[in-house]
Amino acid sequence: MRELVIKVLENAPLTPNVFKMKFELPEKVEGLACGRFVNISTGDGGHLLRRPIAICEYTPDTVTICYQIKGEGTRIMSRVRPGETLSCVLPLGNGFALKEEEKKVALIGGGVGVFPMVSVLREYAGSGKNFFSYIGFRDKDAVCMEKVFKANSDRCAIVTDDGSYGEKTNAVAAFFADFEKAKPDVILSCGPVPMLRALKSGLCERGIKVPCFVSLEERMGCGIGACLVCVCHKTGGAENVRVCKDGPVFEIKEVEI
């Protein structure tokens, strides 16, 4: 975990309201991995909080993040030009880790939750694992990263809520529809809260015991585990976990979503 001044190499729209930013690391950073995140400044002094954003891709020298324009802070971020610098704390959180014996991996991603799924595909490319991807977007305009999923998955469904692209369904429904054929050893997911809730209840109703890891999103303060702003309840509600430090990836049964 380091605070570094990074140089922006690219910052351009991927869809009408999602931007892709690639930046250069000034020095070698240990621990970059799929499912971890960076906490990046917007570049505007009036915004005191950094924006926590999942790592989508990385090389030893660069990191790529994709972020949705949700408010003024991310709008300001979207105006940062190549060559400009931002302050960034990274890498943060625990990330996704696949066990050797987990060969068949289901990836369920919704909206901007697809980018951590891309990070998994990139990390394990050529590792001999079989990926089954169930990727959902709101509509055709929001569809992105399709090539990456199609090229790296044995089975792949790209769907939209309104049916304007692919089947009219959502990622979780597409996953359950294909579950018997895919029979994954492990499930990884990231997406909006209603999607993760549907996944949790669907697994429970069907009695599916396959391990399932989800990456959670929460408004953060420090991003490093000190301020206790971004917590969620552990199942049972008697204890909290920190999304930034103990997560953002949790076993789905371990936390209340």
Next chain:
Amino acid sequence: MANLHIDICGVGFKNPVIAASGTFGFGKEFNEIYDISVLGGISTKGLTLEPRLGNPTPRIAEGHGVILNAVGLQNPGVERFLAEDLEFLKSKGTVIIANVAGKTLEDYAGICARLDGLADMIELNISCPNVKCGGMAFGIRPESVVQVTRAAKGGLKKTPLIVKLSPNVESIAVNAMAAQRGGADCVSLINTLTGMVIDIERRRPLIANNTGGVSGAGIKPIAVRMTYEVCRAVDIPVIGMGGITCAEDALEFIIAGASAVQVGTANFTDTLAMPKIIEGMNAWLDRHGIADINELKGTLTLNG
């Protein structure tokens, strides 16, 4: 190299820069980024006798130049702090200020007694705006400030007591005098100002708790004014805070009369904010030919 060493109530600080409660946990996370032994002191996450889960999320929001938080005193309880965190903090050789809160006078007396002689100082949180029973009830009226300070002081034989004052009151100077009357050895200010941010699409407050404590760069002029007023009103040492992001900000509080400062929200914006403030103070003093930070304290001259 100017002297940054200060003394508050017989406790020696290597410099006047203290991590503000609630932004720094118990130091372990920031210590992964830099060696926290460079700090003058650390005020811990607010502790209560029993563990607390805090408020629902979202617990944080932003305004221009400020943030709002409503964590609601989530903490592991004083016993787990003593078992799991105090030794680590002590090993860092920085002043350990245990920030404490409670629901009743007995809670305050009890937690102070439990920490007496263990922490270097105790900071009484009677001004947490984010929980119904976070002591705010004690922090508003001067009479109850006296009462809760006396109760806390009753539990203390060795450790000096700081009372942290709320700005959401009629007169913070009057409340500072009340704390002094109740036996406080020191006061710190300001805690956060109560605020609200509304999501206009949902027509609901952004923070689950509806209101939150406003902190950050934007509140600094208010905090400096209040620090000045309190320094004039009491004889005990004052620790100033509110919106400090750089050495120059910190020096305003010292010139207004504060013995030391606390830095909170700036730790989120810049994880290295406090080491930079310490270095910047040193550089400023050297540039101005001032050999000792103590020479600067309370040197404010008002305009005609």
